[in-house]
Amino acid sequence: MNKNSGYEHEKTKELIEKFFDGNTSLTEERQLYRYFNGRNVDTGLEQYRDIFVCFGNMAEDCHDTSKQTRTTVIRMLFRTVAAAAAVILTVIGIARLEKDDGKTKLASIYSGSYVIKNGKRIDNLKDIQPIIEQTLDDAEHIERMAGEQNVINTAEQEILDNIHDKYNRERIIQLLNN
């Protein structure tokens, strides 16, 4: 045994005592694990080999586990953010689809409609929708009126067609026009 190995042996013994007292730093513990994992373990310290090899393995696992935990957390966070982004995009997409669907519906019924106000033309169907609907409602009313008027005209004409006397015809025409 040379001086160095003797020094190392004494140093290791101190560290072992310190270890069992719970006073070793992480660096010192790693020194012990390295020592007992090596080939040149002093025969006087051989009895501690199994213990420190085991402790050394456990420490590695913990280190790996914490690494793994960090990786897992990051992965989970990433997945959560990705899922949230997907939900938000889906909601925005549905909202836009509904908006486009509304536009498509309007266009399918009123496409081609427009308003000119004081020389300015407005084509936006959404903006002019109330005006279009009011105009079409008014048109229905006019159509009914025109229909009724046609019926009246037809009836009057039938009456006049059946009056052959000139004087009476003129009288009836006057009555109808008053």
Place this chain on the structure above:
Amino acid sequence: MNNRIVIILVLTFCCVLHTYGQNKLDEMVEQYSITGPSTFTSAVERDPKTRKVIKVVKKLSISDRDIPKFRNAFKTVTTGNLTETVSEDKTVMLLTEENKRNNRIYMLTFRTYHRSTFLHDGNITVIIKYN
């Protein structure tokens, strides 16, 4: 041969005359919508399934001084049925025309003050219903 030419010319003239009144009114409405100080609405109603045009409704407000011009245009239409309803303060002129392609209704309304010559609040509505 000469007779044939005359007949063709007469028929052509009649066809032109037939559409003249109606076209004149349509042209006046279109022109006025662009140049006049007015509000013009062109509403198109379509079949939502086929997108085919069912009805076109045009509504035009006209200024007081232009009412006589449109009134005369109504009276010069030689085809269709024209009725004029005059009440205390309002006149309604209704012109209806039917053909194979479409039915048309033209309506001119304006107000008069106690049947005076002062005319105001003129409006024209054109309804084209496609068969």
